[in-house]
Amino acid sequence: MFTGIIETLGKVDRLETEGGNLHITLSSSLAQELKIDQSVSHNGVCLTVVAINGENYTVTAIEETLNKTNLGGLKVGELVNLERAMVLGSRLDGHLVQGHVDQTAQCTAIAEQDGSWFFSFEYDPSLNNVTIEKGSITIDGTSLTVVGSGSHSFSVAIIPYTYEHTRFNAYRVGTVVNLEFDLIGKYVAKLVALQQ
Known part of the structure; x- marks a missing residue:
């Protein structure tokens, strides 16, 4: 983990x-x-x-x-x-991440805004993964909060520290990234699908 x-x-x-x-x-x-x-x-x-x-x-x-x-x-x-890997007993500063990528996404827009950046991504909806507003998402291993959620797209806000110390400063429109969706959200989606 x-x-x-x-x-x-x-x-x-x-x-x-x-x-x-x-x-x-x-x-x-x-x-x-x-x-x-x-x-x-x-x-x-x-x-x-x-x-x-x-x-x-x-x-x-x-x-x-x-x-x-x-x-x-x-x-x-x-x-x-x-x-x-995380050490049990330490602070969990991000969220629980398994290191199991669910699918990839493509960067569709990058906008600088007052010293921070907004990145937008689109992914294949056929795999039934979902994001929710203010939910967790992992992009190339980075724990982030969703600030815009669509049926197969979402955005995240990146602070200067994250921009400078991760791959985000190398992303361009069209860059392919790894996504791991929220663990709890995946279980809830699976249970809902089984009930239908």
Whole structure:
């Protein structure tokens, strides 16, 4: 489990395909604190550390993960949002995040407003995921509050700190992001669907 509070950014140093798997090697200030078999969120995707070498570490994404997330589109030199798994007993500053991406979305608008930014996204409604006004959403692993909710679209407001310390400053209209919808909301939606 994660909180959606991004600790730092990692830089993609190497991408190696092996069958349907992608081995992703990143450089990060977290590398020396990691252990083999540890779970780390990469743009909101929970991946297992399989190798560590100084300031670099490697994780592996399987084909299903590559098909359902934006990790298959990574390029060498690209920055990735990173968060280590939460520690039980610590403050939960974001919200409960599993690190299991539900689907991707595309950025449709970016507007700067009085020192903050509003980002709008659209996603495929056929998967029956929903947002609600003032509900939680995870974008590339970042825990955020929905400020505009439509049937297959939503917006979020980004403060300067989040803009500067996450991938948000690299987003453009058309950027594909990973979404994890609110855990409680997903269970409620499933129960409602079963009653129909």
